[in-house]
Amino acid sequence: MSPDSVPPLLRRRSVLSGLAGLAGITALSGCGDDSTGGSPQSGKATITPEADGDLNWFTWEDYVEPSVVSDFEKKYGVKVKISPYDSNDSMLQKLAAGVPYDLVTNNSAYMPQSIQGGLLMPFSLDALDNGGEVATYFRRPAYDNGANLYSVPYSGGPTGIVYRTDKMSPTQSWSDLWDNDEAAGHVFVLDYQPDTIGASLLRGGGDLNSSDPDEVGAAVDSLIALKSKLGGISNDTRTNVGNGDAWIHHAWVPDAFYLMKESKYADQLDFEVTSEDGVPFGMDLLSIGANAKAPGTAMLFMDWILSPEMSARNVTYTGQLAGTKGGDAAYDEVMKDFPALMVPENYYENALWREAATGSRKDLWTQQWNRFKAA
C-alpha cells in the first residue's frame, strides 16, 4: 500500500499527534485524580462495627493465623478476601491510587503519610468492645497522634539477624553481618532500605532515622564494602535460609520464627537482637481504607483481632508482639522458648522506632539505596 492510498485520518503523523494529545489528557487527568482526598480526613469518627459486606483485607502474605479468619467468617457470615502486598511502599502506592480496600495492614513508619494523604478513615476505640485491650502506648502513638485515631496495633517486632548456630557466634552487634569472613557468600541483607541502611547507620553509631547526607553516605559506603561477602539482598528469608544459601540473614521476626520452628535447619537456627548497637522497631497496624466499601465489617474484624484469644493465636503464629494486653501476655509465654525475643517492660515507650521518611530524607535515602544496589 503506498502512502497516498492511506486515508488522511490514518497518516502516521496525524495518528501520532492525536495519540500524543490523548496520552497528555489521560496523564493530566491521572495526575489530578484526587478521589482518595488530598487532605487529612477531618470528619467525625463514627463507624459502627457491624457486618456491612465482605471484607477486602490488604496485608502481607501469610500474616495471620488462618483460624482467626475462618472463625470470623463463620461467626459473622461474611467472606474475608486477603489481597497480599510485598512491600510497604507498594501498599502505600495502591492505597494512594484509590483501590477500595476495607482493612489495611499499615506500618507505623508509613502512617503519617497515609493520614496526611487522606488514605484512611478515622474511627473511635470506644466503639470497639475490645478497645480496652489496646496497650496504653497505642492509644495515642507518636505516628498517629492527631485529633482522630486511624489505627490499632496488629503485630510488630525488632529487626535482627537469624543465623546458623553452627556457622556464627552472636555478638549482639550489626557487625555480625560484616565480620564473619568464613560465611562470605552466605550473608544476606534485607531488600528494604529503612532497615538495611538503618542497620549500617546503627553499626557506625549513627541515628537510625538520619537525614544527614554525610552520615547516610558513610553508612552506604560500609554496605557497599560488605557486598563482596553478600550472597544476596533479599526479603525472601524463608527460602534463602531454608534452602541452605543463607547462614546469616538480616531478618524480620515472623520469618525467623517460622524458620526456627519449621525449616530443615530449625535446630541450628537462632535469632539475634543487636542490643549493642540499637534494635530497630516498627509496628504493623490495622487501618480502614478511605474508599472502604465495608468499613463496618473492618471495624468488626479489628474488634475480633484485638480480643485476647485472637490476639494470642496470632502471636503464637507470627512470633511478634500484638500491642494488646492479652496478646502481649501470650507473647511472654511463647518466648520462654525463644529467649532472644523476650522484651523488657515498657518496650513500646523505649523502642527505637523507624520513623516516616518523607521529603528530602526520602530522596536522600532512595538515591543512596540505588547507589548500593547498583554497585
Place this chain on the structure above:
Amino acid sequence: MEPIQGGLASSRRQWTALLLPGSVTLAALFLVPLGMLVVYSFGTTDIVGRPQLGLTLDNYRLVFQGYNASVVVRTVEYALVATACCLVLGYAVAYTAARFAGRWGGAIVGLVTVSWLVDYLVRIYAWKQLLSDGGFVNQTLDRLGLAPVSLTGTSLAVVAGLVYGYLPLMVLPLYASLKDLDPSVIDAGKDLFGNPRQTFLHVTLPATRQGVIGGCLLVFLPVLGDFATAQFLGGPSNTMIGNIISDQFVASGSQTFGSALAVTLIVLLVLCVAITAVAQRGRGRVTEVLP
C-alpha cells in the same frame, strides 16, 4: 463483492475500519501509558508518592549519576552476551528444525516455546530452587560424592537464566527465515566448491540475515529491561537497570525518578533500533548475498 473499480473511497473505508480496532487498542494500552511515563518523568511526587505534574529536570539529573551508568554498562554487557548465546543455540535449533526435521520441524519449534505456557517468574523461581546451595543439583552432586558448587548469585547464572528465558524469541524468526530459504541456493553454494563452512558463512547466513537481525533485536531489547532473572538468580553485584527501575515503582515510591530512568532506557533502545535500521538500509538483497 464489489467490482474492483467500485471506488477508491469504499476501499479506504474498509482500510480505516480494519485499522481502527488495532489502533485504538494500541493507543489505549501502549501509547497512553508511554505518554504518562514521559509526563511523569518531568514531575514530582506528593507525600504518598503520587506523581504530580511538573516541569522539573531533577529526575533526569539523578539519572545521569555515575552509579546508574555502571548498571547500564553491566546490563548492556549481559544483554549482548545473552543475545550472542541465544543466536548460536537458536540458529542450531532452527536450522535443524527447518532443514532436517521434515514434518517434525513445527513440533521442535513448538517444544522450544512450550515452556512459555508457564509464567516467566515461576520458571525463574524454579531455577532458583534447582540451583541453590541446598537445591536439587547440589544434593545430587552431594549424593555422588562431589563437592557442592555455588551456582546462583553469579553473572553466569544471570546470563544463563536470560538465555533460557529468551531463546524462543530467537528461534521463531530464525526458523521462519530458514524455512523460507530455497534449499537449492545452498546446493548452488556447494556446487561452486564451497565447503560446509564456506557455504554457511557466504550463503546460508547472509540469506537469513533478516531472521538473525529480527531475532537479535527481539532478544536484546527485552533482556535490557529484564529484572526478574537478576533478582532471583543474581547476587548482590549482578543488578540490572530493570531492577533499579522496578525498585522505584514498587519499593521506593519514586515513580517520577523511575519514569525518567525508563524513558532514558527507551530512548537508548530506540537509538539501537534506528542504528540497526540505518545499517540495514539497502542491504539483504539476494543479488548482494550471492557473489
